[in-house]
Amino acid sequence: MLLLTDITKTYRQPNGEILPILDVPRYEVDAGEQVALVGDSGCGKTTLLHIIAGITQPTSGQVFLDGVEASRCGEAARDRIRADKLGYVFQTFNLLPAFSALENVLLGMTFARGKRDRARAQSLLERVGLQHRTTHKPAAMSVGEQQRVAVARALANRPGLLLADEPTANVDPRNQQQIVDLIRTTCREENIALIMVTHSQHVAGQFARVDRLADINRVVAEALA
Amino acid sequence: MNSFKIAWRSIQHRGLGSLLTILSMALGVMLVVAVLTIHGVVSQSFKSNSTLAYDVIIGSYGSRMQVTMNTVFYLSSPVETIPYEYYLAFCDEDRRSSQLRHSVAWQTALVRQQSSDALDELAISALPGGGMMHLALATLDHEKRRIEEQRIGLNSAGSKSYLAQFAIPVNLGDYLGTFRVVGTTPGFFEHIELDIDTHRKMTFSSGRPFREFDETNQYFEAVLGSIVARELGYKVGDEIFPIHGDPNSSGAHTHEQGFRIVGILDSTGAPHDRAAFVNLEGFYLLDGHVKPMDERRMTDPFPVAEDMPEGGTADFPGTEVEKADDRPSPVLQAPAPLPIELREVTAVLVRSAESEEEEEDGFQAIGSAYVIQSDVDEGVLKGELEWSDYRPLRAQDAAQAVNPIMEVTSLFENLVNPIRWVLLVLTIMICVVSAISILVGIYSSMSQRRYEIAVIRALGASRGKVLMITLLESVMLALLGGMLGWVAGHVLNAAAGPLIESRTGVSIGFFDFAPGFPVLSWLGFDGLFPSGGNGLQWFRVSTELFLIPGLILLAILVGVYPAISAYRTDVAKSLS
Numbered sequence: 001m002l003l004l005t006d007i008t009k010t011y012r013q014p015n016g017e018i019l020p021i022l023d024v025p026r027y028e029v030d031a032g033e034q035v036a037l038v039g040d041s042g043c044g045k046t047t048l049l050h051i052i053a054g055i056t057q058p059t060s061g062q063v064f065l066d067g068v069e070a071s072r073c074g075e076a077a078r079d080r081i082r083a084d085k086l087g088y089v090f091q092t093f094n095l096l097p098a099f100s101a102l103e104n105v106l107l108g109m110t111f112a113r114g115k116r117d118r119a120r121a122q123s124l125l126e127r128v129g130l131q132h133r134t135t136h137k138p139a140a141m142s143v144g145e146q147q148r149v150a151v152a153r154a155l156a157n158r159p160g161l162l163l164a165d166e167p168t169a170n171v172d173p174r175n176q177q178q179i180v181d182l183i184r185t186t187c188r189e190e191n192i193a194l195i196m197v198t199h200s201q202h203v204a205g206q207f208a209r210v211d212r213l214a215d216i217n218r219v220v221a222e223a224l225a
Numbered sequence: 226m227n228s229f230k231i232a233w234r235s236i237q238h239r240g241l242g243s244l245l246t247i248l249s250m251a252l253g254v255m256l257v258v259a260v261l262t263i264h265g266v267v268s269q270s271f272k273s274n275s276t277l278a279y280d281v282i283i284g285s286y287g288s289r290m291q292v293t294m295n296t297v298f299y300l301s302s303p304v305e306t307i308p309y310e311y312y313l314a315f316c317d318e319d320r321r322s323s324q325l326r327h328s329v330a331w332q333t334a335l336v337r338q339q340s341s342d343a344l345d346e347l348a349i350s351a352l353p354g355g356g357m358m359h360l361a362l363a364t365l366d367h368e369k370r371r372i373e374e375q376r377i378g379l380n381s382a383g384s385k386s387y388l389a390q391f392a393i394p395v396n397l398g399d400y401l402g403t404f405r406v407v408g409t410t411p412g413f414f415e416h417i418e419l420d421i422d423t424h425r426k427m428t429f430s431s432g433r434p435f436r437e438f439d440e441t442n443q444y445f446e447a448v449l450g451s452i453v454a455r456e457l458g459y460k461v462g463d464e465i466f467p468i469h470g471d472p473n474s475s476g477a478h479t480h481e482q483g484f485r486i487v488g489i490l491d492s493t494g495a496p497h498d499r500a501a502f503v504n505l506e507g508f509y510l511l512d513g514h515v516k517p518m519d520e521r522r523m524t525d526p527f528p529v530a531e532d533m534p535e536g537g538t539a540d541f542p543g544t545e546v547e548k549a550d551d552r553p554s555p556v557l558q559a560p561a562p563l564p565i566e567l568r569e570v571t572a573v574l575v576r577s578a579e580s581e582e583e584e585e586d587g588f589q590a591i592g593s594a595y596v597i598q599s600d601v602d603e604g605v606l607k608g609e610l611e612w613s614d615y616r617p618l619r620a621q622d623a624a625q626a627v628n629p630i631m632e633v634t635s636l637f638e639n640l641v642n643p644i645r646w647v648l649l650v651l652t653i654m655i656c657v658v659s660a661i662s663i664l665v666g667i668y669s670s671m672s673q674r675r676y677e678i679a680v681i682r683a684l685g686a687s688r689g690k691v692l693m694i695t696l697l698e699s700v701m702l703a704l705l706g707g708m709l710g711w712v713a714g715h716v717l718n719a720a721a722g723p724l725i726e727s728r729t730g731v732s733i734g735f736f737d738f739a740p741g742f743p744v745l746s747w748l749g750f751d752g753l754f755p756s757g758g759n760g761l762q763w764f765r766v767s768t769e770l771f772l773i774p775g776l777i778l779l780a781i782l783v784g785v786y787p788a789i790s791a792y793r794t795d796v797a798k799s800l801s
Binding site for chain 1: 226227230231234235237238676677680681682683684685686687688689690796797800801
């Protein structure tokens with residue numbers, strides 16, 4: 001499903017020095033595979049997810065999604081790939097405050113090709129246990145409910161790969177496990193590959209495959225060495 | 226979910242800010258709509274009033290504009306009068322001969338009265354001298370014959386009636402409250418049209434037009450315009466007493482003779498609503514309305530009925546013509562109408578004759594109007610007025626012929642149009658300022674928007690999409706404001722309608738739109754129809770409709786900057 005080869009990302013600092021962030025020789029996730037990605041803050045987790053999602057272009061290297069080399073596409077095509085093939089759950093939920101729960105989920109399929117399916121949005125909300133909250137705006141919902149809406153939104157376009165960036169970090173402990181279970185179960189049922197970035201050993205421990213960013217990213221590995 | 230909905234949600238989300246922006250836009254549009262419609266309706270009304278039914282006004286020499294303002298709009302201070310002969314020159318021949326017959330009767334009666342006074346004196350001073358008596362009677366006979374001879378043959382002399390379809394005399398100078406009293410003939414209601422295309426005439430909400438002579442009310446009947454009746458609270462059957470002269474001047478006084486209201490006009494949307502029409506014959510009989518005569522004739526008060534010969538004009542075989550009007554011989558009814566020698570008019574409204582041969586292109590109609598104008602202005606008529614007692618040194622001393630259409634058009638081009646443009650420019654500037662408030666509104670919320678835009682981008686929206694959504698939001702704000710303003714503008718028109726109507730006689734309602742503009746013609750598509758005379762002039766779109774593309778354009782202009790800002794939003798940075 002996902003193949004990264006020779007990915008590097010560097011930033012130029014104000015003083016002109018080049019700051020390397022990422023150096024990933026090879027990284028691969030199969031279709032339907034669930035991976036926990038763990039690592040300390042500032043080791044490039046979010047940048048890596050942005051590069052996979054096509055939000056950020058790598059300095060060098062290739063990103064293949066479903067066999068398509070996304071990193072060679074123009075921005076518009078990457079937007080299209082993101083709309084069609086990817087789901088994204090953010091640490092801060094990023095629900096749009098002007099839209100109801102249902103509309104937020106519908107937004108998840110708005111930009112994808114031919115996937116405007118109100119019934120699916122409704123059933124996804126049912127699945128995350130929010131069938132009674134469809135018309136509520138995010139501000140009227142609890143943090144746990146908001147993240148569940150975000151999960152439903154990320155799944156709305158039937159993605160091939162779901163990127164979850166510390167989805168439980170801002171959620172109260174009682175709801176954390178529920179969110180993780182929700183994401184994992186749905187991905188399994190719909191054969192969606194999952195990369196879940198997490199700090200939590202407890203969460204990571206539930207995954208069959210746990211990747212440490214320090215092992216993948218040579219910039220971090222060198223810094224540690 | 227489509228872009229419209231996304232943009233609409235964004236507007237809703239910023240409720241108060243959006244509302245204020247929309248209101249500001251609405252105010253601007255409201256003013257533009259009000260200016261456009263009021264100007265449009267007023268100008269249409271002005272123009273249609275001047276093109277209705279008559280195309281020449283003969284009025285006193287002086288300001289052409291003042292003659293037009295007086296006779297067409299019943300505005301401005303009253304003008305001087307002109308000799309009645311100008312009316313006789315253009316009125317139809319039946320009326321002319323009937324009035325001339327009356328004149329003969331009156332003059333004869335006058336002479337007879339003077340002679341009998343003289344005879345009385347003679348009888349006293351030279352009782353035995355039957356010869357003197359005989360001489361006096363012979364003189365009377367001679368004088369009578371002289372008058373007859375003078376009047377016989379005048380039925381055609383100096384008549385210009387072939388140039389006119391109709392001529393309506395109008396006398397101004399009296400007031401009813403602040404409204405003008407218009408002395409005229411029943412022909413006014415018969416000939417004056419309110420709409421030149423549909424030939425719509427004045428209609429009565431109650432009663433009827435006044436008659437030249439009525440058994441009960443004699444010559445004293447009146448018809449009121451709708452606003453006059455409403456504001457002064459008159460109804461059919463009431464009596465009105467006109468005020469002589471400008472009510473604001475010290476010399477004004479109320480006439481003792483009243484007029485019975487026999488009819489009230491429906492609202493015409495024209496200045497007629499603000500006028501009180503009285504029978505001209507009655508108007509002449511009011512005190513102070515007699516033309517100051519030269520002393521040669523005005524030795525005595527003019528004779529009243531009992532002095533007139535019984536049987537009226539039939540007494541004078543030489544003047545016998547077919548009785549044209551069926552009004553009862555007035556001399557038997559008391560009081561007699563004012564003889565033409567004592568009459569003058571403020572203006573004569575003339576519709577020039579059209580020739581049947583050349584009717585199609587209308588050249589002949591313009592021709593007659595031109596002939597009338599040059600006859601009046603250049604003194605041709607003066608020579609032909611020789612038959613009358615009227616002897617102006619120059620034709621211009623007395624009268625001029627005015628083309629009301631030209632006057633109104635020039636009034637518009639020189640005065641009203643520039644004002645309209647100033648108003649329009651001002652209101653458009655208000656719209657631009659309101660539009661800038663859209664820019665400010667969107668831009669001030671940009672930091673919040675950047676985050677939302679980043680989220681939408683992360684969900685797969687392209688840069689073009691977020692640019693579109695931002696522009697749409699701007700356009701929707703402008704159009705919402707525009708719609709609200711459009712309705713408000715028309716509500717304002719409807720609300721101000723009565724006031725405008727009472728001040729100008731022009732009525733404006735909610736559904737009066739700004740006049741049409743020949744778009745296709747203006748764009749030069751006339752060439753597609755080489756044979757058509759008027760091309761695409763018929764295809765007109767109300768200028769108000771240009772507000773829609775105008776607003777969209779304005780909204781796009783002010784929306785471009787925030788939209789580009791949205792386009793450039795750095796997703797990764799804005800998400801973190």
